[in-house]
Amino acid sequence: PVIIATQMLTSMINSTMPTRADVSDIANAVFEGADALILSDETAIGKYPVEAVKVMIRTIEEAEKAYEYKLEEYKHVSPDFAIAYSSCILAEELGAKAIVVFTKSGSSAKRVAKFRPKPIIIVNVHDEEVLRRMKIVWGVLPYMVLSEKEDSESMVKEFIKKAYAENLIKEDDILVLTMGYPIGKIGSTNLIRVIKRDQILKFISISK
Structure with a gap:
């Protein structure tokens, strides 16, 4: 991940309003593909830390x-990156709501994020620490720590039922999934799957 810090909103250390230059710097950082922006003096010693955070958030959202x-277009990519790139292309062509990544180490999610797809990247992992690390990656929603499952169908069902119950997805949404086989093995991502209405309805109707 690319993290940009230091003097992002220096003008707000002693003022409630940012300069145009500072706002432009934040917007340009977003346009250049930064994963995260950090405030330092603005919140550590500045007089208006809360206001600075609000301005940062609002500027990022507008950008x-x-x-x-x-x-x-990418050519001559490795098999791992080919899977990530193909999932982005597929999601764009189908108008997918999200790219859902099941990952052991988080590397698969980072590879998908590299291509800056428009759909949100929903990440499901096997470890809480990995989930926390995903919070800083561009476009990623770290969603859930999976319970121990022996097959991919059980993992997909677990995600669909939880995401639907929490209104993260709807029955008419299209989802593009990436995962690996064998399950839970680092570096095994080798599958792309499209989930549509009939499959979502099937999963949410299963009681267990």
Whole structure:
């Protein structure tokens, strides 16, 4: 992940209003593809830390609305990156609500994020620590720590039922899933799967 820090909103150390230059710096960082922006003096010694955070958030949100989501053409990528890139292309072509990544180490999610897809990247992992690390990756929603499952179908069902119950997905959504076989093995991501209405309805109707 690319993290940009230091002097992002220096003008707000002693003022409730940012300068145009500071706001432009934040927006440009978003347009350049930064994963995370950090405030330092603005919140550590500044007079208006809360206001600075609000300005940072608002500027990032507005910049993201104007962000040009455009998948560039990549050639000669490794098999791992080919899976990630293909999932992004597929999600774009199908108008998918999300790219759902089941990952052991988090590397698969980072590879998908590299291509800056427009759909949100929902990440499901096997370890709480990995889930926390995913919070800093561009476009990623670290969603759940999976219970121990022996097969991919059980993992997908667990995710669908939870996400539907929490209104994260709807029955008419299209989802693009990436996962690996064998289950839970680092570096095994080798599958892409499309989930549509009939499958979502099937999973949410299963009682256990």
